[in-house]
Amino acid sequence: MSKALVCSCEDVTVSDVKHAVSRGFCDVESVKRYTGFGTGICQGKNCLSAVASLLEREKALKADAVVPFTPRPPLYPTELRVLASAPVDESQPPVGGVPQELEHFASALRPEGSVPAKAKVVIIGGGIMGLALAYNLALRGETDVVVLERGYLCAGASGRNGGGVRMQWGTPALIELAKRSIDLMKDFARDLGVNVWLRQGGYIFLAKRKDVAERLERNAVLHNKYGVPTRIITPDAARDIVPGLTMKDCLTAAYNPEDGVIFPWAFLWGYAQGCQKRGIKVETYTQVTGFETSNGQVRKVKTDRGDIACDTVVLAAGAWSPEVAKLVGVQLPNEPHRHEILSTEPLKPFLAPLVSVLDTGLYFSQSMRGEIVGGMGDPLEPSGLNMGSTLRFVKRFAEALIEQMPQVGSVKVLRQWAGCYDVTPDNNPVLGRTPGLDNLLQMSGFVGHGFMMAPAVAERMAQWMTRNESDELFTRFNLRRFAEGKLEREDMIIG
């Protein structure tokens, strides 16, 4: 094993890269996420070519499949206070952004050979939902399952999120799902052999407006009823928990010490490896292009590597779910909405909880690697599958963060990126059978909280699919509710 460094920013060695290859992660985007190479101060400028040639040398990839990953802006580490003063016209809606995300992945990345001709269950989407469901099906003895992913495993929102996990929700269904998920996460290292770096430093929600403060107060009562120890705290108490918070214009705060953050990539790899170990086929760089149906059933899923006959299909394509559903004539109410996020240079641990100003959608936490990771919603963001990064976002974020924590003004932003929330009209997921297409199961619409819901939702869904018993979750959140107007709106949405 060679301990020679490939990426000195993140201490990634030749043997780390070879280890990633041995696990089947061979293209540079996957290896970046598996090892962390290229995520430090140099953004891959010094290590990308070394990793690419190592992959070629290992014969992990054909030469024309070595597509370099795209470095993220700002290309040079830049102070938050400099970004806060960027000349941006905030009255204009955000447009474009860099880098432009790839519509199509290089065909050289597509695996050779065709997909299995038949499978009991085909899951569309290799994000956290699809993989967690496949893993949970395997735990219940169902391994004739194929997961189809059009890109690499972290290509969607699951590879782009903030890793926040919280029980502070506005409806009992989500409170209970989040509680169960966090319990399952605690056992992740033992069950799946990966450390997801769960750190229960709490979540503090700040409220500036009276109606938002009242919402926090109302929800805290509900949380306590469900065993979540949320408490309303004064601005002074919030400053005791996070020294340096200005609490500017804040009326009140809600704090649950049992909420926390995890490291998203490891979480996804854990499920992927758990699936593969149990014989589930995870087919990356394989795009679903259509369906064959008859008598109210999907008979085949068509892909760019061949067709798969199946008994059950699960649509877990996140923000792409509406466009995939359209291929089989199903209209989903979901809309993709870009959400931008960034990460700074690492700092010594100073911030235990994730802090969020609910009125503006600002949130920030400190990762186990010491980086401040944070984002902020944008009320002018139009719907669409846009994953470019904008100067407008970093400016708005930097201003809002410095308003709450002036002492971080000189901290440098290392990289920013974006992903899409998969938004439904009531901020709740779409789950269960599709009216008129009995064996097409929906598993989408997780807005900005799918990551923390995945363990519990996947557990319930696998149980429901294998036991054939009814479960109210799949009635409550069925697609039918939008036509019937039975919407129960979730109001604790950040962004």
Ligand SMILES: Cc1cc2nc3c(=O)[nH]c(=O)nc-3n(C[C@H](O)[C@H](O)[C@H](O)COP(=O)(O)OP(=O)(O)OC[C@H]3O[C@@H](n4cnc5c(N)ncnc54)[C@H](O)[C@@H]3O)c2cc1C
């Ligand atoms: C910036 C940001 C911050 C977030 N922060 C948090 C947070 O702190 N906590 C939290 O819990 N959640 C957070 N979320 C939300 C969370 O990331 C998502 O809800 C969750 O990852 C959704 O998982 P998924 O599997 O449904 O979708 P995805 O991860 O998007 O997976 C869907 C997959 O389907 C694939 N696909 C699409 N079309 C096809 C096709 N035709 N054929 C085959 N495959 C296809 C895509 O490539 C994609 O990989 C955040 C999201 C964003 C964007």
